[in-house]
Amino acid sequence: MLFDLFPSRTMTRYIAQMFAVRILAVLVMLVLVLQMLDLLSESGHILAAKGNGQMELLRYIGLRTPQLISRFTPYSVLLATIITLVTLNQNSEVVSMKAAGLSANQILAPLFLVAAFTSVFTFAFNERVVVRASGALKAWQDVGYGTTPPDSDIKTNVWMQDGPNILYARTVTGRGAAMTMGDVSWYRRDPGGMVTDIVHALRATFAHPGWRFDHPTGFNVQSTRAGPQGTDTVYATGVDPAQVIVRKTDADGESLARLTTSIAAIRAAGYRTSELDGKWYHKLSGPLSALLMPLLGAVAAFGLARSGKLFVRAVIGMMLGFAYFVVDNAALAMGNFGGYTPLLAAWSPFFLFLLIGETVLIRTEE
Template identity: 50%
Template sequence: MLSPNAGPFPSPTIARYTARLFLVRTVAFLAGLVLILQTLDLLGESGRILAAPGNGEADLWRYVSLRLPQLVALFLPFSVLLATLLTFMTLNQNSEVVILKAAGLSPHQILAPFLVAGAVVAGLNFVFNETVLTTARAEFDRWKAADYRRMPPERRSGDIWVRSGDDLVRAGAASGAGEGTRLADVTVYERVNDRLIVIVEAEQAAPVPGGWRLETVRRFDVTTGQSTQLATLDLPLTATPEQFTQAVVNGRYLAFWQLIPAIRAQEAAGKPTDSLRAELHHKVAGPLSAALMPLLGAVAAFGLARSGRLFIRVVIGLALGFAYFVAENFALAMAEFGSLPPVAAAWAPFLLFLLIGEAILVRTEE
């Protein structure tokens, strides 16, 4: 008979046995889901891919190579949840949980190998996301936006909008940096109390002390309807060169260690960074969901299988897992609109469901 264990873990044999069951099922669920969904996805998009001029079989494989990392990242947490429920359900049905508890193990000790294995999966998920997923996602989105056509090297151009006090400034292109910044195809919308009064168009603009110097200018007075042509015009705009030259950052396309300096550069340019900070924290909190799923699925492990309530327990565990993903996406969406602080948006769902899972486990243990 097994002896009681006062430590946080069961014996090494039991820990290896339960962790192996959990990990093997996680890999099996992930492989099955990704294989089926990748096949269906490729069948749905193959027509569009091959319709692009010059595309062939190699482009289909390129689509798979870019889409596969996204499917893995998307369904890994679901695979962990399903593997947790299946493993606990199997242990419960075979009365192995009853045997472990009779040997003196607490629910926390039974769950410990699952939590450690989930933490390992979370670590691997973080490394995968930051080294493979970010690059694949950026290239895939750009390729899909071009309808899977051959693309030239990426460059920045077109419609750079900056706010200068009440005024709005649009630049068709920006080059250089600092005092050497040059804007092309510039339009300034001068406003007073949110009412448009003057539209200034210029071929070029450069920063000068106290504002910007516009060249080859056309000034249109909205109130009088008069248009004036000027060679140059100095406008006291508060917009800085960095606001034009600092590209818009998509946190989903940058690794964790790349996003930190990008956020600092955005702050130096006076641009909002709340959504980027939420994405930065989510890069850590998101993969940790793999370590949280065993705790949420533990409801299926305890309670007598012959009581007829095992199925209900599995459904409850499944509902808790999916509720977490809904709450996570909702919080990130709220951060996008500025309704939640970045740290709260990324970590509140994780901490909330951590407490819920722990409360259920303590209740079970009592």
């Protein structure tokens, strides 16, 4: 029996079902409360945009809810772990299972099984739903909850350096040579940094190098004169599509495959990618945090309920779980500043708390 991870099918089904129901209940409760609070803080900004109403509020809820589900699923697993194990301990079911010869790992095995399915679901949900919702919400917020073009790969409010000059595009769609800018302006500046000329066009395409403006109009600051410019004139020769990717790559809004492509393009252009590398690794390690929660909360399962320390054990489990998220965020921040390598920043908290959780479990089991 000691070498069988799931010695009883009935017990496995019983604990797994109890755990799964509690994960779902806690997640629904957290998402509903947080969505309500978030909507209260953002509704004023949404309704301030001209023409927005109830449908835009519902659109915001639809785009924001996947983010909340993804972010708080590990917290739900942690709280559900503690609730489940405290319930089993109070009913002396843990004592009965240990009296039957089950080890601590066998008791926790059904929880790990459900947590593993939760991790797989979270990863798939992030790749298929969350990245699209995050990208659409970011683009919508960048235009002040106004109208955004119907494009799944849109970047908004992009500022780029063209030597001493500045290129601004309200929207950018496409990638590489097929990239197109909308509502674009080019600002010529003198050596002192003052703007001398402004060229504007509704559309610009990449001209290898530079950007060809469609029917541009110019404005001279000194003479205050405006007028049409040459149709074949190319501007911002120092700006290439890679600069747009560098400035506007949002790891939260790109799938793992697309982020890999963005990182490769940025590296090819000679730019630093350590921050995006860390987020690439975290797309894998993040969902696995749900698998770690049953181990960190397991301290609540072992020890006699009548000893009066059950509440203390539950608090210790919660502290271990929340400490993991604090360390995880701190490690990512250190990776962004170059203090850790991207691989270490993404994976070290997971393995550190894996060892801590197993140590605490061994030391506290009675």
